[in-house]
Amino acid sequence: MFSHLRKLDWQLIFIVLLLSGVGLLTIHGIGSPESLTFFKKQLSFICLGFIIMIGLSFFDYRIFKNYSFILIILYIISLFTLSFVLFSQDIRGASSWFRLGSLRFEPIEFIKIIIILILSKYFSSRHIEMYRVRHLVVSGIYIALLISVVFLQPDLGSILVLLSIWFGIIIVSGIKVRHLIILLLILTFISVGAWIFVLKDYQKERITTFLNPENDPYGRGYHISQSLIAVGSGGLFGQGLGLSSQAGLKFLPEQHNDFIFATLAERRGLIGILFL
DSSP states (O other), rough: OOHHHHHHHHHHHHHHHHHHHHHHHHHHHTOHHHHHHHHHHHHHHHHHHHHHHHTTSSSOOTTTHHHHHHHHHHHHHHHHHHHHHHOOOOOOBBBOOOOEEEEOOOHHHHHHHHHHHHHHHHHHHGGGGTOHHHHHHHHHHHHHHHHHHHHTTOOOHHHHHHHHHHHHHHHHHTOOOHHHHHHHHHHHHHHHHHHIIOOHHHHHHHHHHHHHHSSSSTTTHHHHOOOOOOOOHHHTTOOOOTTTTTTTTOOOSTTTTTTTTHHHHHHHHHHHHHHO
16 A cells, blocks of 8 residues: 555645645635635545545556446436436526535536546547547537537536537547548537527627626626736735735635635735746
């Protein structure tokens, strides 16, 4: 056991723990009554994640390559899970979360790992046949089935992540340049068609607001605008703990998760984010 642990990449593990530590200190430094709760919860998740990571390091991942039926079963379970979550409670306009008591989790986060394993298994035995278009079609069907269910939640962000995973893996697997160009053209036509006929107005507004938050700084662009102000107000060395304006006065929303980077930037400045 100890010989196995010595072989782990402890340099990489140290970097992960260091990043997690910066996040913990930033959450604790928010200073609000609920920040201590978030701090304790995040610390418990980091400890649990570290234990799971060490445990999984003893697992022989090659079982997925030798026994394809395991991945097929996981894929079917993924489809059923994504379908079942559609009947869960809406959170911020999307049915993407399961609730277990006070805990909530998104099944799509685990499914991202599963689809990476499935596509890796598929192309590892077929990379010398990447000149065959049917391999792109078959792998695309794996992704398309998942995307069709995720779209019903709706979760546009996860759809883009799934497409990026598929696109990245086929590039690494050695797709022909001609096929890549054709694929990009097809995706462009699909994107244009989705923008015109599929996406709802509020989904379009999220994209346009992301690109131009100043068009609606007090509405849909509020979060982005406040985060940019927080980053800029940090200056070179930051405003310090307990002195920040955006995070301290709660102009910056979701300080402990979505905009934790902006919170750090305001408190620690350019030097702090360069260290990060």
